[in-house]
Amino acid sequence: MYYDRFAKLCEMNNVKPGQVSKGTGVSTATLTSWKQGKYTPKQDKLQKIADFFNVSIDFLMEKDDFVSCPNCHYVYSPFSDTDIEAHAEFHKKYEKAVSVYGHIPAEETVVKARESFINEFRDTTKTNPERIVAYESFLDYDFLLDVINSGYSLTLDRGKHDYREISTLRITYRTPEELVNAIRKAHGLTPIEDGYYESPEIIEWVQDTFDDPDMHFLHKMKLKMTPERFKKHLEFMEDSYKLENPDDDIGC
Ligand SMILES: [Zn+2]
Numbered sequence: 001m002y003y004d005r006f007a008k009l010c011e012m013n014n015v016k017p018g019q020v021s022k023g024t025g026v027s028t029a030t031l032t033s034w035k036q037g038k039y040t041p042k043q044d045k046l047q048k049i050a051d052f053f054n055v056s057i058d059f060l061m062e063k064d065d066f067v068s069c070p071n072c073h074y075v076y077s078p079f080s081d082t083d084i085e086a087h088a089e090f091h092k093k094y095e096k097a098v099s100v101y102g103h104i105p106a107e108e109t110v111v112k113a114r115e116s117f118i119n120e121f122r123d124t125t126k127t128n129p130e131r132i133v134a135y136e137s138f139l140d141y142d143f144l145l146d147v148i149n150s151g152y153s154l155t156l157d158r159g160k161h162d163y164r165e166i167s168t169l170r171i172t173y174r175t176p177e178e179l180v181n182a183i184r185k186a187h188g189l190t191p192i193e194d195g196y197y198e199s200p201e202i203i204e205w206v207q208d209t210f211d212d213p214d215m216h217f218l219h220k221m222k223l224k225m226t227p228e229r230f231k232k233h234l235e236f237m238e239d240s241y242k243l244e245n246p247d248d249d250i251g252c
Contacts, residue, residue, distance in 0.1 A: 001040045002040065002046070002060055002061055002062055003034050003035050003037070005059065005060050005061075005062055006020075006031075006034070006049065006060070007035075008078065009049075009053045009055065009060075012067075012078055013053060017031045017032075017035075020049065020052055023052050024045075024048040024049055024051075024052045025048065026041060026045045026048060026049060030045065043057075046060055046061065054068075054070045055067050055068075065077040065078075065079055065080075069087060069091060071091065071094060071095075072087075072090055072091045072093075072094035072095075072152075073106050073107060074086075074087045074090045074091065074094075090151075090152075093151065093152040094152050096152070096154055097147055097152035097153075097154060100154050101143075101144070101147055101156075101158075104144055104147060104148065104152075105144070107145070107148050110141050110144045110145050110148060111145065113137070113141045114138060114141035114142050114144075114145055117134045117135070117137040117138035117141060118134075118135075118138045118173075120134035121134040121135045121138055121173070122173055128178070128179055128182060131179060132179070132182055132183060132186070135183055136186075139161075139162055139165060142161070142165060143156070143158055143161045143162075146161060160243070162187055163187070163189070163243070164240065164243045166180075166183055166184060166187060166189060167236070167239070167240045167243070168240045169183065170192065177192065180192060
């Protein structure tokens with residue numbers, strides 16, 4: 001049973017049963033008996049074969065008709081011509097994107113790496129140079145996630161992405177001025193120069209209300225700033241918002 005699936009996988013991946021045997025440790029004798037219908041490999045061997053082809057064991061055991069492309073990660077049925085065509089189309093976009101942006105790992109990998117680097121960046125027990133290195137890696141993965149979420153658009157601008165992220169760094173993560181400015185300098189951006197976020201009162205307030213909406217934050221900021229400074233601050237927030245939401249004219 002299931003040998004047809006095995007044969008289909010060999011065909012799709014352009015490999016010979018002998019190569020599968022080498023890659024999985026399942027003997028060629030086993031594969032031959034399987035082909036002749038004398039024997040069906042046991043679960044553990046089927047799992048090795050499924051892993052070799054990067055498919056689920058359910059696919060190999062004919063319980064599921066879908067596979068995921070190991071490169072572009074498009075999920076499709078290799079038994080449906082429409083699906084095969086849709087995948088080929090998507091795969092072309094993926095390959096073009098790789099030629100523009102470089103290697104693009106699976107979404108799951110990108111999400112995990114992005115999360116882990118931003119947590120490292122926010123870890124105040126780390127030194128500033130360590131946090132900066134982590135932040136630069138965060139930018140790499142955050143951009144890759146934009147590329148994936150856009151369906152491999154070729155027109156994403158890395159410079160704009162970085163500017164948008166760095167502009168909101170202060171507000172989003174309440175990052176100390178010194179650290180923000182070191183990152184801004186590395187990206188050729190002018191330093192920002194207010195010290196309000198570092199006052200003990202603000203730090204305490206931020207800790208108490210970390211999840212509060214930005215308007216609460218702004219209200220507190222207003223009490224701490226001259227009207228001119230507050231106006232500049234609002235403009236800065238509006239600019240950041242517009243960069244992130246180019247089609248939305250409501251502002252923040
Ligand atoms: Zn693909």
